Amino acid sequence: AGSSSDKDFGKQFVYKHFGSMASVGRYKALVDLRQSKEAKGVSMAGFVSWIMWRSAYLTRVLSWRNRVYVAVNWATTFVFGRDITRI
Numbered sequence: 001a002g003s004s005s006d007k008d009f010g011k012q013f014v015y016k017h018f019g020s021m022a023s024v025g026r027y028k029a030l031v032d033l034r035q036s037k038e039a040k041g042v043s044m045a046g047f048v049s050w051i052m053w054r055s056a057y058l059t060r061v062l063s064w065r066n067r068v069y070v071a072v073n074w075a076t077t078f079v080f081g082r083d084i085t086r087i
Helices: 047-060 064-080
Strands: 020-025 028-032 043-046
Touching (some): 020 047, 043 047
Antiparallel strands (some): 020 028
8 A cells, every 4th residue: 555654634533622511401401612621610400501502403404494393392302392292
């Protein structure tokens, strides 16, 4: 095989940690927006974290049509629950 010493692979990859978010169910989530464990930043859990997680998720949905669909779906689930036989 060819030698990799003569090939240009571009800029070296540098990892940047922007934080972690996880939904844990029952309207609760974990949010850790610190650069590292020693750095200052937001680190929280509970209902407010769940709202933050949902907001961040909606920003990642590509089209406005799908954002509205997802938001309406979440709202109906929040009001009526997951059991659709009661609607």
